[in-house]
Amino acid sequence: MLLRFFLMGLDRKAGIVLTILAILAVAVPVMTLWVPADSPFHLSVFTVSLLGKYLCFALLALALDLVWGYCGILSLGHAAFFALGGYAMGMYLMRQIGPRGVYGNPVLPDFMVFLNWKELPWYWLGFDQFWFAAIMVLVVPGALAFAFGWFAFRSRVTGVYLSIITQALTFALLLAFFRNDMGFGGNNGLTDFKDILGYDIQADTTRVALFVATVAALALSYMIASGVIASKLGKVLVALRDAESRVRFMGYDTESYKLFAWTLSACMAGVAGALYVPQVGIINPSEFAPASSIEAVIWVAVGGRGTLAGGILGAVLVNMGKSYFTGALPELWLFALGGLFVAVTLFLPKGLLGLWGQLTAKLPRRNKPSALPNAHPADQKGA
Amino acid sequence: MRRALRWLMALCVVVATSTAAHAADLRPLVQALGSGGYSGTEKALEQLSETGDTAAVPVIEALQAGDLHVRKSDNAVVIARKSGDAFALSDPLSGQALGQATAADVTRIRINNSLRRAISASLGALTLMSPDAGVRRSAADAVFKSRDANALPTLQKAIDKEQDKAVRAAMEQARAAILLTGEAASKMTDADIQSAVDTLAARGDRDALVLLNMVAGSGASDVTKKSAAAAISTVEQKLAFWAALQNLWYGLSLGSVLLLAAIGLAVTFGVMGVINMAHGEMVMIGAYTTFLVQEFFRAHAPGLFDLSILVALPAAFIVSGGVGIIIERSVIRWLYGRPLETLLATWGLSLALQQAVRSIFGPTNREVGAPSWMSGAFELGGLTITYGRLWIVIFAFAVFAALLVALKRTWFGLSIRAVTQNRPMANAMGIRTARVDALTFGLGSGIAGLAGVALSQIDNVSPNLGQGYIIDSFMVVVFGGVGNLWGTLVGALTLGSINKFLEPYAGAVLGKILVLIFIILFIQRRPRGLFALKGRAVEA
Structure with missing residues (x-):
């Protein structure tokens, strides 16, 4: 049953994505750990962490594409779910530091000792267990998304209004996490991690393992997402994206469908955040900034909205560009990013994968109707 | 900051209005500030403030700021302010520039804590007599804050002389503050206390509230406490409204x-x-x-x-x-x-x-x-x-x-x-x-x-x-x-x-x-x- 669900979503595109991910999962550990350092095929651990970071962003983009590309919900607050997942993981990693902190307190993280707190707040309890933190990575973003979506979708808040209140949500969380009294390290966030599951977080093998875990999470999420899209539920989602009122008049409970996809997407974003934090070594409130959510939207737009694979492609490409520009030409990065926003919306409404689709569609053999969305006029108006 | 500004304004007024005659009266007293150590300075300061002459204000301020020096060559008391490596000298009364001097040419007139207190009291008292209503007002406020019993005689004189209604109100509030919190409170009649409390209640700000609370909490008589408590609730209501x-x-x-x-x-x-x-x-x-x-x-x-x-x-x-x-x-x-x-x-x-x-x-x-x-x-x-x-x-x-x-x-x-x-x-x-x-x-x-x-x-x-x-x-x-x-x-x-x-x-x-x-x-x-x-x- 479950196997059928996963196999259902496997088309040619999915095959390509999963193959690439599988190659990465095998090649990167080999090239890092077993290829000698002077070989041209050697990958440094730094590069592995960087790639891991890109793939975490790709997972976030995948989550965003699920709601934006297939339900027409443009979330300007997805980074909030990403950051919540990250904080859940960060709390676990903080508890793992134990007495090795600057103040040497076996229970309290350094910043709490610094604030003169005497005992752990109730919401930090249980985070010394990995299984608990792992559940929280899914539950916290999921619960927030469920509550938010339950209210918003039932009140039929749609389109631009929904986008703006998702932005308000992440902005409110940004302000909240900046407060020291919240007990999440305030401005500095959580950092200075030592180990994860007993392994040194700085060690090469741990880094590679984290990378492989990220690849696996991305592959699994991709299979879940494409399974959902290919199922009957996915058809309803696409239908309500294109003409919500019609779907509702046909008797479908559109709110529940949207709520399901929305919550699933938030959980995926949470996982992405949780994998991101140990690889970059810090989580702080700036992850909640509305700008990071909007940046995630552009990844999806660059790759191609409503294609799943496009989000992954866009996230990796844009972030590679970001790494290059901020290193080599820092002055120009914002111009490049800003130009990308404008150029993609004006000239590439279907993203890079859409462009590829257009090019291949011109070949006589591939003259079948495009599977890409955005075909319906109602989408352009309502979404 | 605002007080400093007002005093600066006063300084301008003073420079403009002080006549040569005044300067002649004050000059020996100013000169006396520079001799006799702390006690000599304090005595001269007392005499300066007794004159009630506002021309002395800039001199005393200079003393407070540590700018008043004795020139070694002729033992004249001068204001010396640092400009670059040297000191720029000026006459303390007329403000006239007297050229430059090095640090070795002048000796600072030093002040201690008891002098500092005397300085602020005499400044407060002197400025109460200033021809400028704004300066008198801020002086009254300063007395209100310090509640210095020594300022009471001057304050009383100033109140009798005062024409400006708002300034007089401020001065009366200052007097009420001194009376209610000082030692005089125990000797006052109930009616006097009542009128002082009323004066404070009329002021109706946070400072008045603090004072009234002090009165209510002190070892005063029941009548005092009662009237203070009543005044406190009026003031609190007023404050909440504002x-x-x-x-x-x-x-x-x-x-x-x-x-x-x-x-x-x-x-x-x-x-x-x-x-x-x-x-x-x-x-x-x-x-x-x-x-x-x-x-x-x-x-x-x-x-x-x-x-x-x-x-x-x-x-x-x-x-x-x-x-x-x-x-x-x-x-x-x-x-x-x-x-x-x-x-x-x-x-x-x-x-x-x-x-x-x-x-x-x-x-x-x-x-x-x-x-x-x-x-x-x-x-x-x-x-x-x-x-x-x-x-x-x-x-x-x-x-x-x-x-x-x-x-x-x-x-x-x-x-x-x-x-x-x-x-x-x-x-x-x-x-x-x-x-x-x-x-x-x-x-x-x-x-x-x-x-x-x-x-x-x-x-x-x-x-x-x-x-x-x-x-x-x-x-x-x-x-x-x-x-x-x-x-x-x-x-x-x-x-x-x-x-x-x-x-x-x-x-x-x-x-x-x-x-x-x-x-x-x-x-x-x-x-x-x-x-x-x-x-x-x-x-x-």
Whole structure:
């Protein structure tokens, strides 16, 4: 049953994505750990962490594409779910530091000792267990998304209004996490991690393992997402994206469908955040900034909205560009990013994968109707 | 700070009015300050203050500041202020410059703690006699704060002489404060106590409350305690009333800032349906235009600096509006009917504009000055209102009214509304819709530029200026209801007031979070805002 669900979503595109991910999962550990350092095929651990970071962003983009590309919900607050997942993981990693902190307190993280707190707040309890933190990575973003979506979708808040209140949500969380009294390290966030599951977080093998875990999470999420899209539920989602009122008049409970996809997407974003934090070594409130959510939207737009694979492609490409520009030409990065926003919306409404689709569609053999969305006029108006 | 200023003013008055005769009387006493060690200085100081001559004030102030020195060559007492490596000398009474000296040429007249106390007491007492009412007033306030029993005789003399009602009231309050808290309190009759308590209650501010609480808590008689307790409750009520009013003013002030920031958005988003994430950058461009105009005035016409803001207003409107029109013609016109794409494209533009300004003007804050008619403050009952804020409130409402008139009463406004309501029909009636689009967007952006001029007065002019307002502006427009200017007005003032009333209880940040949560919940109840459009427009 479950196997059928996963196999259902496997088309040619999915095959390509999963193959690439599988190659990465095998090649990167080999090239890092077993290829000698002077070989041209050697990958440094730094590069592995960087790639891991890109793939975490790709997972976030995948989550965003699920709601934006297939339900027409443009979330300007997805980074909030990403950051919540990250904080859940960060709390676990903080508890793992134990007495090795600057103040040497076996229970309290350094910043709490610094604030003169005497005992752990109730919401930090249980985070010394990995299984608990792992559940929280899914539950916290999921619960927030469920509550938010339950209210918003039932009140039929749609389109631009929904986008703006998702932005308000992440902005409110940004302000909240900046407060020291919240007990999440305030401005500095959580950092200075030592180990994860007993392994040194700085060690090469741990880094590679984290990378492989990220690849696996991305592959699994991709299979879940494409399974959902290919199922009957996915058809309803696409239908309500294109003409919500019609779907509702046909008797479908559109709110529940949207709520399901929305919550699933938030959980995926949470996982992405949780994998991101140990690889970059810090989580702080700036992850909640509305700008990071909007940046995630552009990844999806660059790759191609409503294609799943496009989000992954866009996230990796844009972030590679970001790494290059901020290193080599820092002055120009914002111009490049800003130009990308404008150029993609004006000239590439279907993203890079859409462009590829257009090019291949011109070949006589591939003259079948495009599977890409955005075909319906109602989408352009309502979404 | 204000006291220092007043004294500085007094100093000018003193320099102008003090006659040679006065100076002749005082000179031996001033001279005596420089001899006989601490006790000699203290004795001379006492005699100086006994003269009641305000010409002695600058001398004593110099002594307090440690600027009074003895010149070794002739043992004359002089004021020596450090300028560079040397000291600039001047006569303590006439202020006349006496040339330069090195540190070795002069000896500082040193003061100890007991002298310091004597100095402040004598300064307080002396300034009570000043010919300037403002100085007497602040001296009375100083005595009120210090409650120095030694000042009582001088204070009594000053009260008898005082003509100015307000100053006399201040002096009587000071006397009441000394009487109630000093040793004299135990010897006073009930009637005297009652009148002193009444005097304090009439003052009705936080200082009076502190004093009354001291009286009520001290070992005074029951009658005193009772009357003090009654006075405390009156004062507290009065304070609560003024605090509420002050909050309302702050709310109005914040609301008008929000209104200014949001009103341009109400045009581009509300009327045109374009989500302009670069709106904040239009505000920033307006602020930088103000900076450039002010630089021009500083360089070419410093005397007319007070007018720079008035020139900056049309300049900012034109610059921001022009940038808006360019953006509309080059990017936005391809994206009509696709609000979410517009959002992304304008966000990209906002990033590029920020970086452009950062590259040209640098990442640091730029200095924008306030014209003299916008600085300072005045008191209205228990309220302190700064002129800058007052002008911004007035300006916000003026812009709102002007926009309302432009949309409802002009040909241009009619075209805008026609195009908004039914584009093909407007086109068929001969309205050039494309041009109206461009001009409408330019209008919205130009108003954002005007907001930038106002905000440059209260906020840091930096490339990130706009970022701080964009989310608030969207909240205001969405809360008020898209497509309705009145909604924007009500939304801005409501959110501003809620924010300011929450602040005392929740703190600034938590207050803001609560407002955001309130908006999120409010949108659930009324998904189209406070003043939703009804009928066909809803589906458009």
